[in-house]
Amino acid sequence: xxxxxxxxxxxxxxxxxxxxxxxxxxxxxxxxxxxxxxxxxxxxxxxxxxxxxxxxxxxxxxxxxxxxxxxxxxxxxxxxxxxxxxxxxxxxxxx
Amino acid sequence: xxxxxxxxxxxxxxxxxxxxxxxxxxxxxxxxxxxxxxxxxxxxxxxxxxxxxxxxxxxxxxxxxxxxxxxxxxxxxxxxxxxxxxxxxxxxxxxxxxxxxxxxxxxxxxxxxxxxxxxxxxxxxxxxxxxxxxxxxxxxxxxxxxxxxxxxxxxxxxxxxxxxxxxxxxxxxxxxxxxxxxxxxxxxxxxxxxxxxxxxxxxxxxxxxxxxxxxxxxxxxxxxxxxxxxxxxxxxxxxxxxxxxxxxxxxxxxxxxxxxxxxxxxxxxxxxxxxxxxxxxxxxxxxxxxxxxxxxxxxxxxxxxxxxxxxxxxxxxxxxxxxxxxxxxxxxxxxxxxxxxxxxxxxxxxxxxxxxxxxxxxxxxxxxxxxxxxxxxxxxxxxxxxxxxxxxxxxxxxxxxxxxxxxxxxxxxxxxxxxxxxxxxxxxxxxxxxxxxxxxxxxxxxxxxxxxxxxxx
Numbered sequence: 001x002x003x004x005x006x007x008x009x010x011x012x013x014x015x016x017x018x019x020x021x022x023x024x025x026x027x028x029x030x031x032x033x034x035x036x037x038x039x040x041x042x043x044x045x046x047x048x049x050x051x052x053x054x055x056x057x058x059x060x061x062x063x064x065x066x067x068x069x070x071x072x073x074x075x076x077x078x079x080x081x082x083x084x085x086x087x088x089x090x091x092x093x094x095x
Numbered sequence: 096x097x098x099x100x101x102x103x104x105x106x107x108x109x110x111x112x113x114x115x116x117x118x119x120x121x122x123x124x125x126x127x128x129x130x131x132x133x134x135x136x137x138x139x140x141x142x143x144x145x146x147x148x149x150x151x152x153x154x155x156x157x158x159x160x161x162x163x164x165x166x167x168x169x170x171x172x173x174x175x176x177x178x179x180x181x182x183x184x185x186x187x188x189x190x191x192x193x194x195x196x197x198x199x200x201x202x203x204x205x206x207x208x209x210x211x212x213x214x215x216x217x218x219x220x221x222x223x224x225x226x227x228x229x230x231x232x233x234x235x236x237x238x239x240x241x242x243x244x245x246x247x248x249x250x251x252x253x254x255x256x257x258x259x260x261x262x263x264x265x266x267x268x269x270x271x272x273x274x275x276x277x278x279x280x281x282x283x284x285x286x287x288x289x290x291x292x293x294x295x296x297x298x299x300x301x302x303x304x305x306x307x308x309x310x311x312x313x314x315x316x317x318x319x320x321x322x323x324x325x326x327x328x329x330x331x332x333x334x335x336x337x338x339x340x341x342x343x344x345x346x347x348x349x350x351x352x353x354x355x356x357x358x359x360x361x362x363x364x365x366x367x368x369x370x371x372x373x374x375x376x377x378x379x380x381x382x383x384x385x386x387x388x389x390x391x392x393x394x395x396x397x398x399x400x401x402x403x404x405x406x407x408x409x410x411x412x413x414x415x416x417x418x419x420x421x422x423x424x425x426x427x428x429x430x431x432x433x434x435x436x437x438x439x440x441x442x443x444x445x446x447x448x449x450x451x452x453x454x455x456x457x458x459x460x461x462x463x464x465x466x467x468x469x470x471x472x473x474x475x476x477x478x479x480x481x482x483x484x485x486x487x488x489x490x491x492x493x494x495x496x497x498x499x500x501x502x503x504x505x506x507x508x509x510x511x512x513x514x515x516x517x518x519x520x521x522x523x524x525x526x527x528x529x530x531x532x533x534x535x536x537x538x539x540x541x542x543x544x545x546x547x548x549x550x551x552x
Binding site for chain 1: 111115116118119120122123124125128129131132133135136139142143146147150151152153154155157158161162164165166168169170172173174176178181182184185188189191192194195196198199201202203209211212302305306309312313316317319320321323324325326327328329330331332333334335336337338339340341342345346349433438440441443444458
């Protein structure tokens with residue numbers, strides 16, 4: 001895809017990102033931050049592609065380090081967010 | 096493997112993108128938050144399966160082992176972490192994500208050409224490294240592995256300026272030459288800049304710094320999506336960057352702070368007021384029985400919970416004391432400061448766990464006008480969020496932060512571990528007022544004693 005098409009997608013995504021969280025109560029600031037944190041763990045996808053197309057040993061080693069780090073971000077991020085939100089359960093039904 | 100035609104790959108990435116948008120929207124409302132998080136996780140899973148099915152990859156076994164290692168580290172830690180330690184875990188996960196983005200861009204430099212792609216590589220390497228190192232420092236601060244007060248190195252301003260200049264020069268050289276070793280140097284400079292950026296941030300502002308670094312990592316991931324020509328990385332990272340920016344502003348507004356003030360306030364001087372020295376002025380400390388009498392014969396009690404309550408895991412005892420007081424005819428309301436504890440919403444989560452009814456929790460704006468009619472304000476392990484210095488002392492690092500005005504109540508009772516100042520490291524004048532009573536000790540032990548004494552009244 002050419003640069004301008006990617007730039008277009010970027011600009012549209014900025015607006016979606018602004019809109020989608022515009023009304024959030026302070027109670028949810030931390031879980032939202034944590035959930036967003038997990039989403040950027042999708043860099044794992046990029047790490048996997050780079051590791052899978054490595055053409056020398058040092059590239060492979062560095063890329064595998066990136067895979068480990070990104071997995072921690074992605075998997076740990078979603079698990080820890082779920083644990084935070086677990087605390088909110090039971091109240092949804094009462095309200 | 097090349098099992099999937101390109102069109103299907105694109106459609107599956109689009110599906111994952113939609114999952115991420117729905118996840119962020121779900122996380123913005125209490126009823127849908129948990130489902131939203133699971134939708135996001137599902138989208139990520141679909142994306143990861145797609146990349147393995149659609150891309151020609153070597154070393155698949157090694158990659159799978161690396162993923163297993165990462166998961167084997169992160170999952171048990173996430174399951175075992177205490178509620179009180181969650182903010183630093185989020186900081187840690189954010190940092191490693193930034194580090195991964197920087198490494199991906201660094202490796203991708205050799206196959207990148209064109210001004211836009213090289214610029215994106217330089218941006219990702221620099222911002223990812225800043226995020227990695229900065230998050231490391233926030234982790235150390237929250238874990239109390241280092242001082243929580245603002246740290247200023249001699250000549251910090253010059254060091255910061257020098258690292259910024261070095262980063263710009265290196266980025267320009269990377270753009271001109273496309274050399275990987277120059278990008279590696281840029282990465283190291285980014286690490287230094289990340290440390291310098293977060294060191295001057297005072298304890299109470301650390302959650303905002305984490306949120307800002309989170310948004311930065313998002314942008315770094317978006318830029319790496321640009322480098323790899325991958326739309327999912329581009330959109331996922333951008334969503335986090337944009338929503339993280341809004342969130343950072345919302346959190347700063349809740350504390351009455353500006354983001355630039357948090358990052359650069361200490362550099363300008365003035366924001367480092369406050370002392371960690373323990374004063375030897377007299378205070379009135381008393382016994383659990385005295386506190387029980389104050390509470391037991393009060394008409395209205397406002398409870399202000401803070402980090403001490405969380406650390407002592409005293410929320411259940413607190414809830415029991417409140418219901419005991421209620422049966423005696425005392426009205427108990429909880430005054431919740433938006434940033435009480437170590438993260439916004441910390442207290443709501445803890446008290447919800449102890450089955451405190453949602454209606455009893457009142458936000459700062461609701462509860463402050465009621466303080467004047469309260470007989471007792473019971474401050475359990477909180478300090479900075481009730482410190483009048485935020486209103487009266489312009490030199491204080493917390494000046495301008497809205498506080499719970501417990502000094503308006505007839506009597507103030509502090510349950511504290513010691514006279515040590517709060518997380519922001521500032522003395523609290525309220526402790527020395529004649530209407531203030533202190534009960535020293537672990538919050539849970541103190542509350543247990545007070546509860547027993549109330550039952551004996």
